[in-house]
Amino acid sequence: MAEPVLAVDRLEKAFGALKATNGVSLDLRPGEIHALIGPNGAGKSTLINQIAGALAPDAGTIRFLGRDVTALSTAARARLGLARTFQVSSLLPDFSALRNIMLAAQARQGSSLRFLRPVLSDRTLTEPAMAILARVGLTARADVPAAELSHGERRQLEIAVALAMQPKAFLLDEPMAGMGPEGSKTLTAFLDGLRQEAPILLVEHDMDAVFALADRVSVLVYGQVIASGSVAEIRSDPEVRRAYLGDAA
Amino acid sequence: MSPREKAATLALLALLPAAALAALLLGETFYITLATRIAVLALAAVGLNIALGLGGLVSFGHAAFFGLGGYAAGVLATNAFNAEPLAFGLAGTTSMPAISLVAVLLCGLVALPIGLVSLRTSGVYFIMITLAFAQMIYYFAISWPAYGGEDGLSIYVRNAFPGVETAKPFSFFVLVFALLLAALALFHRLQASRFGAALEASRQNPVRLAALGISPFSIRLVAFVLSAMVTGLAGALFADLNRFVSPSMLSWHMSGELIVLVILGGKGRLAGPLAGAALYVAFEHVLGGLTERWQFFLGLVLLAVVFLARGGLIGLLAGRPRHG
Numbered sequence: 001m002a003e004p005v006l007a008v009d010r011l012e013k014a015f016g017a018l019k020a021t022n023g024v025s026l027d028l029r030p031g032e033i034h035a036l037i038g039p040n041g042a043g044k045s046t047l048i049n050q051i052a053g054a055l056a057p058d059a060g061t062i063r064f065l066g067r068d069v070t071a072l073s074t075a076a077r078a079r080l081g082l083a084r085t086f087q088v089s090s091l092l093p094d095f096s097a098l099r100n101i102m103l104a105a106q107a108r109q110g111s112s113l114r115f116l117r118p119v120l121s122d123r124t125l126t127e128p129a130m131a132i133l134a135r136v137g138l139t140a141r142a143d144v145p146a147a148e149l150s151h152g153e154r155r156q157l158e159i160a161v162a163l164a165m166q167p168k169a170f171l172l173d174e175p176m177a178g179m180g181p182e183g184s185k186t187l188t189a190f191l192d193g194l195r196q197e198a199p200i201l202l203v204e205h206d207m208d209a210v211f212a213l214a215d216r217v218s219v220l221v222y223g224q225v226i227a228s229g230s231v232a233e234i235r236s237d238p239e240v241r242r243a244y245l246g247d248a249a
Numbered sequence: 250m251s252p253r254e255k256a257a258t259l260a261l262l263a264l265l266p267a268a269a270l271a272a273l274l275l276g277e278t279f280y281i282t283l284a285t286r287i288a289v290l291a292l293a294a295v296g297l298n299i300a301l302g303l304g305g306l307v308s309f310g311h312a313a314f315f316g317l318g319g320y321a322a323g324v325l326a327t328n329a330f331n332a333e334p335l336a337f338g339l340a341g342t343t344s345m346p347a348i349s350l351v352a353v354l355l356c357g358l359v360a361l362p363i364g365l366v367s368l369r370t371s372g373v374y375f376i377m378i379t380l381a382f383a384q385m386i387y388y389f390a391i392s393w394p395a396y397g398g399e400d401g402l403s404i405y406v407r408n409a410f411p412g413v414e415t416a417k418p419f420s421f422f423v424l425v426f427a428l429l430l431a432a433l434a435l436f437h438r439l440q441a442s443r444f445g446a447a448l449e450a451s452r453q454n455p456v457r458l459a460a461l462g463i464s465p466f467s468i469r470l471v472a473f474v475l476s477a478m479v480t481g482l483a484g485a486l487f488a489d490l491n492r493f494v495s496p497s498m499l500s501w502h503m504s505g506e507l508i509v510l511v512i513l514g515g516k517g518r519l520a521g522p523l524a525g526a527a528l529y530v531a532f533e534h535v536l537g538g539l540t541e542r543w544q545f546f547l548g549l550v551l552l553a554v555v556f557l558a559r560g561g562l563i564g565l566l567a568g569r570p571r572h573g
Contacts, residue, residue, distance in 0.1 A: 052460065078462030090460070092453045094572050095446075103450055106443050107461040112468060118441035145572065153448065 002030050003066065005199050006051070006082075008084045011060035011224075012047055019045040020115060021057065021074045022223035028169060033191065033200045038220035039244050044203045045087060047220065051201070052084045053077045065168060078107070081168030085161075085175055087203075089154040097157050100146055101129040104164035112166035136160045136190070152183050159190070159227055163197075170200040176209055188212055201228050211235070219244060250519070254567035258520040262433075265527070266426055274418045281418040282490070287523075287530045288425045289487045294480030294522030295432045296508040301508065302517030303440060305452030309504050310363070310379030312385045314328045314477040316499030317359060318352035318484025320390065323494035324400040325351060330405060345424075347409040349485050352363025358473050359386075364473035368466055380501055387499040401495025408489050415489070425486050429523070432479055437519055439475075448472050449517075449572070481541030482509070509547070513554055518570060524562040 004027035013021035020043040027033050038044055049055040051062055053074035062070045069077050078084075092100050102125040106112060109124065119125055132141050136156045141149060146157060155175060162170055175191070176184045187207045194200060195215075204210050210217065211231050218228040219240050227237045234240055250258070265284055272280035283363060293315050300306040325348050328334065328341025342348060347444050367378040407415045414420045439445050447468045450458045455465040488494045497503065504530070516527025532550070536543035558565050 054456070073464065074459040075462050075464040078460055084460055086460075090454060090457045092450050092457060094449070094453055094570075096572060099446065099572060100437055103446055103458075103463075106446065107463045112443050112447040112463050114443040115445075116438045116442055118438070119446050120441065122443075161461070230277050236541065 001088045004029050007063040009061045019223045026218050028199045028201050030213040033195050033213045035202045035214035035217045042220040043223040069101040083165040083167035084160040084171040087173040089158050091146040096143045098129050098142040101132050101160050101164045104161045108165050113217055131163050132160050167198050169198050173203045176206040251571050257566040261520050261523050269422045278418050281422050285422045285425050287526045288429045289483050291523040291526035292429045292432055293480045293483035295436055296476045297507045298511050298522050300476035303448045304485035307376050308379045309376045311480050311507050312499050312503035313383035314356040314480040315484040317356050318481035319494040319498045321352040321355050322348045322485040323403030323490040326404045345407045345408045352481045352485035353478045356477045360474045360477030363541050364470045368469050375463050390496040390499055404492040485572030518563040521563045
């Protein structure tokens with residue numbers, strides 16, 4: 001088995017008496033989509049925030065590309081190649097779609113302490129950004145401020161920004177949230193191809209998408225992974241059906 | 250920048266020297282001084298506009314840098330005048346380029362630790378911490394009798410700049426205006442650069458910036474230091490304009506005034522500080538001639554700007570900003 005890109009080991013996080021993350025271990029291997037599902041309040045976003053570095057765990061370790069990153073800042077983890085998207089779109093509202101992506105390209109190239117050369121005529125930023133806009137189908141909206149994009153377009157831009165980071169792993173927090181059935185279908189097909197570039201840890205409520213995409217599924221309930229396995233295994237797991245899937249499966 | 254904003258900016262930039270020139274031709278020296286005052290305050294506000302306008306950092310302590318720049322000029326000139334060496338065997342000087350350099354470097358050096366501490370906070374705590382640092386320096390200046398203490402410090406002869414007769418009001422105006430233009434050019438380049446993009450991103454959404462791999466803290470720290478340096482240069486010029494430095498340059502009133510200039514003109518806009526300074530000095534002069542309570546009316550204008558014209562004067566003239 002290939003060395004995992006991302007490995008979470010016995011992670012713990014409590015808010016007061018509530019154990020939001022209670023000894024979670026999971027990993028992400030090259031080329032796979034690992035879906036993380038669970039009912040509301042199961043601690044999925046808390047887990048993603050700890051992996052991304054926005055929240056410090058109480059105990060446990062997070063290894064990324066073979067390196068212990070538990071103590072690193074969000075920015076440092078992103079520089080190593082960990083790209084996350086947010087459950088509620090988190091973009092730069094005043095900047096155009098293009099500039100949102102250009103900043104990601106700039107971050108990947110390293111130096112932001114360059115003070116004189118204008119970015120808008122910097123083709124090492126504009127060209128890759130335009131290419132990514134074309135890939136997600138937002139070319140026509142390149143000059144529109146992110147604040148004026150539709151909800152669906154903002155979701156696409158979130159993904160585009162993550163792509164521009166050319167990451168070693170994606171953390172996607174409910175990318176389908178609030179998208180119509182058509183949008184979900186298009187995005188599902190898009191993510192299907194994306195796993196070739198970098199593995200994806202996918203938090204998602206849309207079960208059609210999860211079952212279509214996931215190589216592995218882990219089920220989180222009350223801060224604990226109650227089951228982990230292939231789509232078929234998860235669908236037939238009695239405990240998962242009782243705790244979460246209900247009649248949907 | 251939209252064509253409309255460009256036109257408004259150029260018009261404002263042309264208006265000030267035109268007014269100064271008209272005053273020169275009419276022999277109205279006082280109005281040249283007034284135009285110079287606008288240019289110096291605008292320069293100080295250009296500095297604050299880097300932190301506040303681009304970075305969204307509401308520093309309530311920029312008087313510290315304005316005043317330190319002023320004291321750099323006052324102290325160096327006094328020591329040169331009295332032919333007393335400063336500490337470490339350094340001599341005073343009346344050379345403006347040297348004084349400016351000292352003012353800028355001093356402000357950068359002081360802004361670094363202040364920024365390191367205060368940028369760990371945000372929002373109202375950032376405002377309070379920057380205020381606290383500035384007040385510390387203010388009280389230090391008040392209790393420093395060697396350089397006038399509470400009474401301030403006079404500069405007997407305006408400091409010299411090679412090739413410029415600084416004692417002549419119009420020559421001094423031209424010098425100050427040229428430095429303002431240079432600072433505006435720097436601001437313009439900065440805003441359009443990679444650093445400017447990261448700084449504006451840190452204002453819009455620091456969480457997003459960190460998720461991209463850029464630490465908002467370091468970007469803000471650099472911005473804070475640059476911002477202080479520009480405001481410090483303005484302080485040195487202000488001292489030379491008035492031939493006087495006093496602790497009032499360091500007081501929180503001054504910090505507030507600088508914030509008002511930026512908000513009034515249009516924060517984050519290239520010509521905002523100039524528009525704000527022009528409006529402020531015009532108010533001070535026109536209304537100040539009619540009533541001692543002119544700041545009451547300034548308050549009304551500020552209320553109107555905050556509630557009706559968020560973009561300040563430049564927002565009214567040139568519409569909303571465009572970020573490309």
